[in-house]
Amino acid sequence: MDIVLATRNKKKAEEIKKIIKEGFIGTVPVVNIFTLDDFPKYPEVVENGGTFEANAVKKAKFIAKHTGMIAIADDSGLEVEAIGRAPGVLSARYAGEPSDDKKNIEKLLQEMKDVPDEKRQARFVCCIAIAYPKGEVKTFFGHVEGIIGRQPRGEKGFGYDPVFYPEGHKRTFAEMRDDEKNAISHRAMALKELQEYLLEKRGYREMTERETGFPDSIGE
Numbered sequence: 312m313d314i315v316l317a318t319r320n321k322k323k324a325e326e327i328k329k330i331i332k333e334g335f336i337g338t339v340p341v342v343n344i345f346t347l348d349d350f351p352k353y354p355e356v357v358e359n360g361g362t363f364e365a366n367a368v369k370k371a372k373f374i375a376k377h378t379g380m381i382a383i384a385d386d387s388g389l390e391v392e393a394i395g396r397a398p399g400v401l402s403a404r405y406a407g408e409p410s411d412d413k414k415n416i417e418k419l420l421q422e423m424k425d426v427p428d429e430k431r432q433a434r435f436v437c438c439i440a441i442a443y444p445k446g447e448v449k450t451f452f453g454h455v456e457g458i459i460g461r462q463p464r465g466e467k468g469f470g471y472d473p474v475f476y477p478e479g480h481k482r483t484f485a486e487m488r489d490d491e492k493n494a495i496s497h498r499a500m501a502l503k504e505l506q507e508y509l510l511e512k513r514g515y516r517e518m519t520e521r522e523t524g525f526p527d528s529i530g531e
Contacts, residue, residue, distance in 0.1 A: 315345040317370040317384035322469040363438040371442035379444045387437035389471045393426045431459045437497040453500025
């Protein structure tokens with residue numbers, strides 16, 4: 312069974328692949344995992360939706376239709392209470408185009424420079440959409456609560472990881488090992504929901520035992 316991740320973000324793709332292969336959906340018989348780098352002729356899908364779900368669904372449906380493969384798309388971002396839940400769906404391009412993690416973090420910290428420690432609550436949100444070539448689509452959500460620090464810490468991860476302290480932890484996502492982050496991240500939570508949904512489908516367990524892969528469509 313082949314699937315394609317609807318992204319050209321190498322760090323995001325690596326993180327999703329690692330979670331799929333090592334953690335939450337390891338029971339799913341994945342044969343090959345591709346990304347949009349394997350399909351250079353396909354254009355970037357414009358993420359102009361007003362919600363994470365709208366963007367994830369748009370990407371997954373487009374890629375599934377044009378590749379003829381099962382597509383998994385992620386749209387995720389940071390919501391900070393003190394600045395009206397910004398940057399939200401604009402997280403990747405908060406400081407403008409082209410996307411630049413360092414500039415995004417600098418803008419966020421500037422916007423929050425006068426926000427006291429007790430009001431720096433934030434959360435990462437993720438929507439995962441799975442789409443089939445025939446048009447079926449389903450979405451799954453995950454989130455992790457935390458606070459925004461006052462300066463970047465750590466070299467791992469990507470995006471806003473260097474300034475995000477998940478609730479109950481004294482290290483940022485960027486200071487954590489991959490397995491530590493993937494055990495609690497918003498993306499891992501959404502992928503866990505995807506796994507649970509698939510395992511509930513009629514006949515899926517039998518198909519897994521026969522190593523036949525995913526069903527042709529999602530049936531309720």
